[in-house]
Amino acid sequence: MSDFNTIDDLNVSGKTVLVRADLNVPMQDGRVSDTTRIDRLAPTLKELAAKGAKVVILSHFGRPKNGPDAKNSLRHVLADLSAAVGQDVAFAEDCVGDAAKAAIAAVPAGGMVLLENTRFHAEEEKNEPGFAKAIAELGDLYVNDAFSAAHRAHASTEGVAHHLPAAAGRLMQAELEALTKALEKPERPVLAVVGGAKISTKLDLLGNLVSKVDMLALGGGMANTFLFAQGTDVGGSLCEKDMADQARAIMEKAKAAGCELLLPKDFAAAKEFKAGAANRTVPADGIAADEMALDVGPATVEFLKAKIATAKTVVWNGPLGAFEIAPFNAGTNAVAAIVADATQAGTLLSVAGGGDTVAALAAAGVEERFTYVSAAGGAFLEWLEGKELPGVAALKK
Known part of the structure; x- marks a missing residue:
């Protein structure tokens, strides 16, 4: 689709790519009860890793009220995510700052790291410019594969795209192409x-x-x-x-x-x-x-x-x-x-x-x-x- 950049427009080899995913999956008894969103995301992550990128995954999860809480930690999805992409995904205790930088530095090219819930920071939903910039500092390129969160102008869905070369992931691309064929053209x-x-x-x-x-x-x-x-x-x-x-x-x-x-x-x-x-x-x-x-x-x-x-x-x-x-x-x-x-x-x-x-x-x-x-x-x-x-x-x- 010509009006949007896709992964095909990016040279990702040797680069750190921030991928905005939607891992806000349903849970039951502390386990993921429906892996549909994870399964649909996996092709984008695997393709980027296969092309030699270091893949850094951002997502919200639940509706945390006052900063970090164990119930809304993205740790809950780590095992299912690792299984879906066929490799162990590392985990960072925060989505910005030193903890995130250290976790990303420790991962090799072709590896993946999941950052903690973006909504643990109130600045995320406010699309606060400084916070968007702090996320952008973690990578070289930005790929949004979370169409389901695209109607919200948050720091990790909209703000960060103003700081880095940005493109749609394969899931976002498929969604946009399907919708364009259905109503636009x-x-x-x-x-x-x-x-x-x-x-x-x-x-x-x-x-x-x-x-x-x-x-x-x-x-x-x-x-x-x-x-x-x-x-x-x-x-x-x-x-x-x-x-x-x-x-x-x-x-x-x-x-x-x-x-x-x-x-x-x-x-x-x-x-x-x-x-x-x-x-x-x-x-x-x-x-x-x-x-x-x-x-x-x-x-x-x-x-x-x-x-x-x-x-x-x-x-x-x-x-x-x-x-x-x-x-x-x-x-x-x-x-x-x-x-x-x-x-x-x-x-x-x-x-x-x-x-x-x-x-x-x-x-x-x-x-x-x-x-x-x-x-x-x-x-x-x-x-x-x-x-x-x-x-x-x-x-x-």
Whole structure:
């Protein structure tokens, strides 16, 4: 991607390369419970080491309040990180100053050292210039491979890039290339699938998408708010009735932009929200007063299947129903499988992201069959909202 420097633009042999990673991984009983972020980072670290660089890894971890504390030490991820890169990674007790310098000096070219949690210093989140400079003094080059932290202008994600030649790591590069293909320079028609409980949390996102995509399919609780805004009775379903005006404004904006809004045709409706609850399929306007719409129905799946068949690009954020409990995961699973099949057939580029989305697609068993699934929650959403991400802007040529 021409507007950004990548590792290919750097001569790293014999240099000390600072790599901003996102090692803020989930923990259970003091152990890493999901190594996805570590596994996705490993190729960048291994490539730099293989090219003769001394690799220095920076990351935040947890939300420490008052300086260093054992619970939020990056020591917890050291064993998994070493296993992922196939070599023993050294550890420094601080991310700046003498402790960091000594640990880096002790590592040979091709070796790696993990520095302690950047958030043990309050200056990190304030993007304090002196602190960014102190980090920059530790290396010759800067590589940012933490797209998931790119929406925050912190010292280690943005500030340091002003002091050293800066480039995107392979994970950041893959993310930026996937996102550019999906929304900046997409093959059309583009269909966006947006689900989730509330439109109030996704107003900016919906407002930006209707001006960028050709079709917008809505599901989850937010679809009920749009139906209600059109005068449909949604019974006892989750619905933000006070957001009806905003929903109507988005419909108007979509109409003006020539974006087709795709609302559910039918629902799986139930009287209680629990696994295996008795339910029936009803048309969108057929929900009884004591029922809730908990998933899109089969007619909606067929409707979306026909629309997906006409699309060249799909961007997905949020489930179409209460995907955490069967049988109300059926709609999300069915539509996800349709997108995955078209992707594998080579007719569709599919990009998905955001917390619940990754979980829903993993539960549907299709995560590996999309073109790209972003593990970056907040950064992916801000990108969908059309916002410039400080950590990405700092890497521009």
